[in-house]
Amino acid sequence: MDLETIIWLIPLPPLLAFFLIILFTNRNRALSHSIAIGAALLSWLGSMVVFFTAIQTEHFSAFVSSIAWLPTGFDSWLYIGVRIDPLSAATIFFVAWTVLMIFIYSVGYNNYGQPNGDHDQKGLPPHGATLSDEHGHQHTVPSIEPMYSRFFAFIGLFAFGMYTLVVSDNLLTLFVGWEIMGLCSYLLIGFWYAKPSARAAMIKAFITTRVGDVFMLLGIAYLYSLTRSLSFVDIFKPETLTLLAETPAVGSFLGLSAAGLIGILLFIGAVGKSAQFPLHVWLPDAMEGPTPVSAMIHAAAMVSAGVYMVIRMFPLMSAGMEHGQLTSAMTVMTIIGTFTAIFAATIAVAQNDIKRVLAYSTISQLGYMIAALGIGAYVAAAFHLFTHAFFKGLLFLSSGSVIHGMEHGVLHTGDHKVDPQDMFNMGGLRKKMPLTFWTFLIGGFALSGFPLITAGFWSKDEILADAFYHEHLVVFITLALAALLTAFYTMRQITLTFLGTARTNEAKHAQETPWTMTLPLVILAIFAISVGWVGIPSDFLGLSMPENWLHEFVGGTLAEHPAVVPFSWIPFLTSVFVAGTGLLLGYLVYRKQVAGAVDPLKKVLGGMYTVLKNKYYFDEIYDRIFVRPAYWLADTFTNQWLDRGLIDGFLHSVARISSSMGGLLRNYFDKPVVNGIGDFFGEGTKWLGRNLKVIQTGRIQQYMLMAIILIFTTMFYLLYRVLQP
Amino acid sequence: MIPLSWYLVFAAAMFSIGLFGVLSRKNAIAILMGIELMLNAVNVNLIAFWRYRAVTGIAGQAFAIIVFAVAAAEVAVGLSLIISIYRRRKTVVADDIHMLEG
Numbered sequence: 018m019d020l021e022t023i024i025w026l027i028p029l030p031p032l033l034a035f036f037l038i039i040l041f042t043n044r045n046r047a048l049s050h051s052i053a054i055g056a057a058l059l060s061w062l063g064s065m066v067v068f069f070t071a072i073q074t075e076h077f078s079a080f081v082s083s084i085a086w087l088p089t090g091f092d093s094w095l096y097i098g099v100r101i102d103p104l105s106a107a108t109i110f111f112v113a114w115t116v117l118m119i120f121i122y123s124v125g126y127n128n129y130g131q132p133n134g135d136h137d138q139k140g141l142p143p144h145g146a147t148l149s150d151e152h153g154h155q156h157t158v159p160s161i162e163p164m165y166s167r168f169f170a171f172i173g174l175f176a177f178g179m180y181t182l183v184v185s186d187n188l189l190t191l192f193v194g195w196e197i198m199g200l201c202s203y204l205l206i207g208f209w210y211a212k213p214s215a216r217a218a219m220i221k222a223f224i225t226t227r228v229g230d231v232f233m234l235l236g237i238a239y240l241y242s243l244t245r246s247l248s249f250v251d252i253f254k255p256e257t258l259t260l261l262a263e264t265p266a267v268g269s270f271l272g273l274s275a276a277g278l279i280g281i282l283l284f285i286g287a288v289g290k291s292a293q294f295p296l297h298v299w300l301p302d303a304m305e306g307p308t309p310v311s312a313m314i315h316a317a318a319m320v321s322a323g324v325y326m327v328i329r330m331f332p333l334m335s336a337g338m339e340h341g342q343l344t345s346a347m348t349v350m351t352i353i354g355t356f357t358a359i360f361a362a363t364i365a366v367a368q369n370d371i372k373r374v375l376a377y378s379t380i381s382q383l384g385y386m387i388a389a390l391g392i393g394a395y396v397a398a399a400f401h402l403f404t405h406a407f408f409k410g411l412l413f414l415s416s417g418s419v420i421h422g423m424e425h426g427v428l429h430t431g432d433h434k435v436d437p438q439d440m441f442n443m444g445g446l447r448k449k450m451p452l453t454f455w456t457f458l459i460g461g462f463a464l465s466g467f468p469l470i471t472a473g474f475w476s477k478d479e480i481l482a483d484a485f486y487h488e489h490l491v492v493f494i495t496l497a498l499a500a501l502l503t504a505f506y507t508m509r510q511i512t513l514t515f516l517g518t519a520r521t522n523e524a525k526h527a528q529e530t531p532w533t534m535t536l537p538l539v540i541l542a543i544f545a546i547s548v549g550w551v552g553i554p555s556d557f558l559g560l561s562m563p564e565n566w567l568h569e570f571v572g573g574t575l576a577e578h579p580a581v582v583p584f585s586w587i588p589f590l591t592s593v594f595v596a597g598t599g600l601l602l603g604y605l606v607y608r609k610q611v612a613g614a615v616d617p618l619k620k621v622l623g624g625m626y627t628v629l630k631n632k633y634y635f636d637e638i639y640d641r642i643f644v645r646p647a648y649w650l651a652d653t654f655t656n657q658w659l660d661r662g663l664i665d666g667f668l669h670s671v672a673r674i675s676s677s678m679g680g681l682l683r684n685y686f687d688k689p690v691v692n693g694i695g696d697f698f699g700e701g702t703k704w705l706g707r708n709l710k711v712i713q714t715g716r717i718q719q720y721m722l723m724a725i726i727l728i729f730t731t732m733f734y735l736l737y738r739v740l741q742p
Numbered sequence: 743m744i745p746l747s748w749y750l751v752f753a754a755a756m757f758s759i760g761l762f763g764v765l766s767r768k769n770a771i772a773i774l775m776g777i778e779l780m781l782n783a784v785n786v787n788l789i790a791f792w793r794y795r796a797v798t799g800i801a802g803q804a805f806a807i808i809v810f811a812v813a814a815a816e817v818a819v820g821l822s823l824i825i826s827i828y829r830r831r832k833t834v835v836a837d838d839i840h841m842l843e844g
Contacts, residue, residue, distance in 0.1 A: 714840065715839075715840025715841060716836065716837055716840055717773075717836050717839070718764070718765055718766075718773070718836060718837075721764060721765060722765055725761070725765075
C-alpha cells in the first residue's frame with residue numbers, strides 16, 4: 018500500500034466503527050469498545066507510518082493526492098484530496114496519540130467490568146450498584162455506564178471528524194470534518210441528556226459554534242468566488258495571495274482587502290470553535306459531558322481544530338504583510354487572542370470546579386496560540402498547539418481520574434450531596450491516588466511552563482520570545498501576566514486537590530482508578546514532558562545546541578521559511594520568573610486550606626472575586642442581549658403577535674366571514690329555493706305515482722281495453738275535427 | 743269483379759272478431775290467436791287496396807310480406823313467453839298473470 022492510500026484511509030476506521038457499533042454491536046459492550054479501540058489503533062498506526070515517513074524524508078514538503086469530485090459551473094472540477102505537509106504531519110501525530118489514549122481511558126472511565134446500576138437509567142450518569150459479599154455486608158460500587166456502546170460510537174465519529182479535518186487538502190472537506198465535530202460535540206456534551214444542565218450546555222455549545230461557522234462558511238464562499246478553488250495549493254500560490262491582498266473587499270468593506278476580509282471571516286469560525294472571546298461561553302459549560310469527551314474537545318479535536326485551521330490559513334492571513342507590519346486579520350487575531358489569554362486566566366483563578374478551571378485554562382492557552390499567530394509566530398503557535406494537546410489531554414484525563422476516585426468515596430459514604438468535582442471537597446489525594454497525582458503534577462507543570470523540563474515551557478517561551486523580539490510589548494506583558502495567573506491557578510488546583518489533608522470523608526475514601534485509566538495518563542505524561550524537547554532553540558542560553566528540529570520541520574510548510582528568533586535573556590527570565598512565582602504563590606496561599614474555610618483569594622480580591630467567580634457575568638449579559646431577545650422575538654413577537662395575532666387573526670376573520678356567508682346562503686337561498694324546487698318535483702312525482710298506480714291492475718286485457726278506448730276516442734275526435742265544416 | 747268494399751267489410755269483421763277474442767278470452771294462447779286474426783285482417787286490407795288502387799307498384803305486396811314476417815316472429819316470441827310462464831306458474835290464464843300490478 019503506498020503512502021497516499023494510507024493517508025486516504027486514516028480517517029475511515031473510526032467512521033466504520035461508528036456505524037458498526039450503532040447498527041450491529043450496540044448490545045455487546047466488550048465488542049463495541051474493542052471495535053472502537055481497534056479502529057483508533059488502525060488510524061493511529063496509519064498516522065504513525067505517515068508521520069515517521071514524513072520526518073525521514075529529506076526536505077519534506079508534502080504528500081498529496083486528490084480526485085475530481087464535483088463538476089462546477091466553470092467547466093472545471095472541484096477537487097478534494099488529502100495532504101500531509103509538515104504541519105498536518107505533526108498535528109496528526111498528536112491527534113492519533115491523544116485519540117487512542119482517550120479511547121482506552123474511556124473503557125475505565127465508563128466503569129467497564131462493573132455491575133449494572135441499581136437505579137441507573139439512560140441519559141444519566143451511573144449512580145452505583147449495591148453488592149453484598151459472603152459475610153452479608155453491603156457495598157456500593159461504581160456501576161457501568163448505561164449507554165456504554167453509544168459512547169464509543171460517538172467518540173468514533175468525533176475522531177473521524179478530526180482526522181478528516183487534518184488530512185484535508187482543501188477548505189471544503191476541512192469544513193465537513195469541522196461540522197462533524199460540531200455535531201459530535203453536541204451529542205457528547207449532552208450525552209447525559211436527562212440532566213437539564215447537560216441539555217442546556219449541548220444547545221449552547223452548538224448554537225455558539227454555529228455563529229462562528231456561519232461566518233467561516235461566508236469566508237469560504239467568498240474565497241471560492243475569487244479564486245475558483247478551495248485547495249490549499251491553489252490558494253497559497255504567491256500570485257493568488259498577491260491578488261487577494263491587492264483586491265479590495267466587496268463593497269470596500271471597512272477598507273479591508275479581500276484577503277483581510279476572508280481572513281477575518283475564517284478567523285471568526287475559529288473564534289467559535291476554539292472558544293475565543295466573545296464566543297468562549299460554550300466551552301466551560303461543555304464540562305457537563307463525560308470527562309473523556311472534555312479531553313476530546315479540549316485536546317485531541319474541536320478546539321485544536323480551530324487553531325489548526327487558522328495556522329493552516331496563515332499564508333492567507335498574512336498575505337500582504339510587509340516589513341513586519343501586521344495585516345488587518347493578524348491585528349484582529351492578536352487583539353482577540355491576547356485579550357482572551359488574560360481574560361480567561363483571571364476567571365480560572367476563581368473557579369472551584371476542577372474541570373472548569375481546566376476549561377478556562379484551555380481558553381486562555383488557545384488565546385496564546387491565536388495571539389502568537391497574530392504576531393506572525395507561526396512555528397511557536399503550532400508548537401504550543403502540539404504541546405498543549407498533550408498536557409491538556411493529560412490534565413483532563415487526570416481530573417477525570419480524580420473525579421472518579423472521589424465518586425468512589427461518595428459511593429462509600431453514601432452522601433450524594435458532596436460534589437465530587439469541587440476542589441474544596443478534596444485534599445490529600447496524593448497518597449490515595451499516587452499515579453494520578455504524579456501525572457496531574459506533570460500536566461499542571463507543563464501548563465504552567467515549569468522551566469526546562471516540561472513541554473509547556475518551551476512552547477510558551479517561544480511565543481513570549483517572539484512577541485518580545487518583534488517589539489509587541491503590550492502582547493508580551495499581557496501574555497506574561499496570563500502565564501503568571503496560569504501558574505497560580507494550576508498550583509492552586511494541585512494544592513487543593515492533592516496536597517495537605519483530606520477535607521471531607523469522601524476524599525479520605527478516594528481510590529486509585531483502574532489501569533485502563535492510569536495507563537493513558539502515564540503515556541500522555543511522557544509526552545507532556547518530552548514533546549517540548551523537539552523545539553529547543555539552537556542558541557538557547559547562548560549555548561550552541563542542536564538545531565531546532567521543530568522549527569526546521571514545521572517551518573517547511575510555509576513557502577518562505579520563517580526566520581528564527583535569536584535568543585534573548587529577557588523573555589527567558591520572564592517566563593522562568595512568572596512560572597516560578599505563580600507556582601510558589603499558589604502553593605503558599607492554599608497549602609493550609611481547611612475544610613469549610615473560604616477561599617483566601619476572596620479576602621484579597623473582595624468584590625472582584627465575585628465578578629470572577631461569575632465569569633464577568635458573561636452568561637448573564639448574553640442572556641440579556643441575545644437569548645432573551647431571541648426568545649422574545651420567537652415567542653412574544655413572532656408567535657404571539659405575528660403568528661397568533663396577525664396571521665391567525667386574519668385567517669380566523671376570513672373563516673368567520675365565510676362561515677356567516679355560508680349560513681346566510683343556506684338559510685335564505687339553498688333551503689327555500691334550491692331545496693324547494695327539488696322537493697317539489699320529487700314530492701309531485703311521488704303524489705302522481707301514488708294516485709296513478711290504481712290503474713296498474715296487472716291485467717293485460719284491461720290495459721288493452723283502455724288503449725282501444727283511448728285510440729277510438731282520439732280517432733273520433735280527430736275525425737270530428739277533420740270532418741268539421 | 744267483386745267490389746273493394748266487400749273486402750273491406752270482410753277485413754273489418756275479421757279484425758273485430760280478433761279484437762273480441764283478445765279482450766274476452768282468458769287463455770293467453772287464445773289471445774295470441776286473436777292478435778293473429780287482427781294482423782291478417784290488416785293484411786287483407788293491404789292486398790285489397792293494392793289490387794284495386796295501385797296495381798302497378800309493389801309496395802302493397804312487400805308490406806304484406808313484412809307483416810307476415812313480423813307476425814311470425816311475434817308468435818314465436820309470444821309463444822315462448824307463454825311456455826316459460828306456464829313452466830313457472832302452471833297457468834296460461836291471463837288474469838292470473840298480474841305481477842306488474844301497481
